[in-house]
Amino acid sequence: MLELLLFALQDLRNSLKERGSNLMIRFGNAEHVIQQLASEVVTLQLLLMMPQYMVEQVNASCVFAEQEVEYELYLLLDVVKECMKPVTVRECAPRIELWNTPFYDVNVLQNLPASYDDFKKLRLPILNHFSCQNYLLQTWNWTGIFIEIGTLPVYDDVKNFITSNQGRLRERWNSIKLTSAETLLRNKIMKSSESSEGSYDSRQLQSKKSNESVFLSQKGNAVGGGTNNVLNALAAYLRYFEGTAHDDWQEIHEKVRSSESRNGASFIALFGPALSLGIISRSVHYEAIKYERERNAGFISPFGYSATTIAGAVDAVCSKEWYWLMALRNQTNNDGIHSTRMWKWNGFLIQYTVAGNDGPAVVLVHGFGAFAEHYRDNINGLAGAGNRVWAITLLGFDNSEKPNIVYTELLWAELLRDFIVDVVGEPVHLVGNSIGEFREKVLIIQGMKDPISDCSSRVATLKEHCDGLVIKELDAGHCPHDEVPEQVNDILYEWIPRIESQILTGSPA
Structure with missing residues (x-):
């Protein structure tokens, strides 16, 4: 992402110069x-x-x-x-x-419906593609002004600046993110110490983009370069089903084939980083609709778009704008018991809740089909007991974004790891339910009436094969924290201080 940002800055500066302005850095x-x-x-x-x-x-x-x-x-x-x-x-x-630069013509945020599907039914007008393009440019003329503009930095300059300003402890803490969850899991299974290969990650991009390719690296799918390069790649993407003799477009089409894990998912894989930086957000919708009209004699069918690439591009932009509006509305309404906040992860908005000012850090992770509010009966209790509590809504759930990607436990594991590093910034006590559970936990609170699993057999297996586990059996179902929150809270009130004491004294768990 950092390398793509530098390409975008260079392109933005050139664009501003053409209009008689400049970009100060x-x-x-x-x-x-x-x-x-x-x-x-x-x-x-x-x-x-x-x-x-x-x-x-x-x-x-x-x-x-x-x-x-x-x-x-x-x-x-x-x-x-x-x-x-x-x-x-x-x-x-x-x-x-x-x-x-608003995308939709929305006058009152409070009137927005609670779901994206209901929002699409409103068919709100989309503002003109060029309506806000020259707004700020007209407010500043650089003629005769002698202010140091600054030079465009190279990748190493920015990296060194970030490193020098975060301190050794923060640098070491951030290094946790450099290896993907997939690599860690593979190395653990293979019992291998070679953990340097790593899967592609936009945060690890350091190689220079070749002039012949629109991609930031040979292994990755992220389209990079300036606006013109990205728009050319977008044109190739939208016209995937037409075929092409152009080498650069063929490269795009090959990436589409390899990343189309589900209908339209290839758009986020290829253009997600550029979309996140705002390089092409409004242009994507404009170009996609323009191409759709070309294919259909000037008409837009009410029954859907004529190509999955067009549908994928339009939906990616519109849904991103929708979640931004919802986040803005929640920001203005943030007067509830908990503090609701937004964090951006890999370009996607993630909602989380915070409570408490002092004490050990506790992160609550919901299960499948749930969200942070599933811990509504636990957050205040844990905070009142002398803890700082974070409850995250994972990507793909409730008011966190739901991009068209393939969701896996490894994806959520990386999101959670980055949340702990970037937002919490220190080691935490993890509390999870269902898919939010963690394999290295030493405390398990098991609802013995869980209809999803054979509870008795599960508990017996854990006791037989996992040393050091503490298992609390409760008269509850799959979500004890929601069904009997007082009992779960009492267990955690006792557990967290004991573990903190053991850490401070260096005694074994």
């Missing part, structure tokens, strides 16, 4: 950089004695920021606002102006 914490820039612009106003029309263009009385739904970015805006207070422009601090 600075390294550092956002709040400090913005504060410094605002001060520099104010100083320029005074020193250069610019005419009034120029002063109007370069004054720092307003800072534009794209509207975000991710919690960390949303929090960052508050930090920036605080840092901007000491900067004075026209006898007041510069204000933060949020902006976005």
Whole structure:
């Protein structure tokens, strides 16, 4: 993803230059950089004695920021606002102006239906493809302005900057993410110590993209490069069923065949990273619908699209926009008992809940068909007992995104690992139900009336083959935490402090 970001920045800078503007690049914490820039612009106003029309263009009385739904970015805006207070422009601090380029014409977020299927039935109008394209470009003219623009960094520069600013402990903690869950599982099964091969992951891209390929690496499926390269690849993707004699399009078609694990799933596999960075989001829908009209004499059939590639592209963009709107609505309504937040993982929005301010970190993981709210009777109790609690809704469930991909336990394992590293940032006590269970757990709370499994045989097998397990048998079904939450909470109240004490003293579990 980092390499794709650098290609996108280069392309964005070139595009802005063509329109008489430019892209400023600075390294550092956002709040400090913005504060410094605002001060520099104010100083320029005074020193250069610019005419009034120029002063109007370069004054720092307003800072534009794209509207975000991710919690960390949303929090960052508050930090920036605080840092901007000491900067004075026209006898007041510069204000933060949020902006976005809406996809749907939605006036009241509260009126959105609760499901994506119901939302599609509304057939809301989609705003013009070019309506917001030149909005910000018209607010700034770089002619005669002498501010350091900054050079475009190379991959190693950015990597070194990230490493130098996260500290050794954080660097070591982040290194956990470098090996895929699939590789770890394969190595464990084969009892091999060779764990360096690893499956393809966009976070590990370090090789330079060749000029002959639109992909960031030979093994991976991610389309990279500038906007023109990505749009050319998109044209090839949409026209997959037509065939082609072009070498670059043939390469795309080969990747479609290898990644179409289900109808339309190849779009996310090929264009997911570019879509996540916003390189082609609006263009995808525009080009897909345009091509559909070409195939159907100018008409759009009410019975569906004429090709799976078109359907996959349109649905990927529309669903992503839908989940963003839902996240924005939840952000404005976040006045419940728990704090509901959003985190972006591999380009997808993941919802989670947080409670508690002190104590050991506890992460609650739901089972199949459920979501974070399944722990509604446990979150506050655990937090009140002196723990910091996170409850995550896994990808593909409830208000977390549901992209058209193949879902596996390995996928969820990697998501959970990254959540612990990126969001929690420290070792945790994991509490899981059903598919949310973990093989290395030493405490099992078993509902002995579970209709899904033979509970007695399962407990007997675990006791026979797994040393060190503590098993608590409850008069409950498949979800004891939901059926008898008080009993489950009491067990966890006793368990977590005991394990914490053993960790501190170094005594065996």
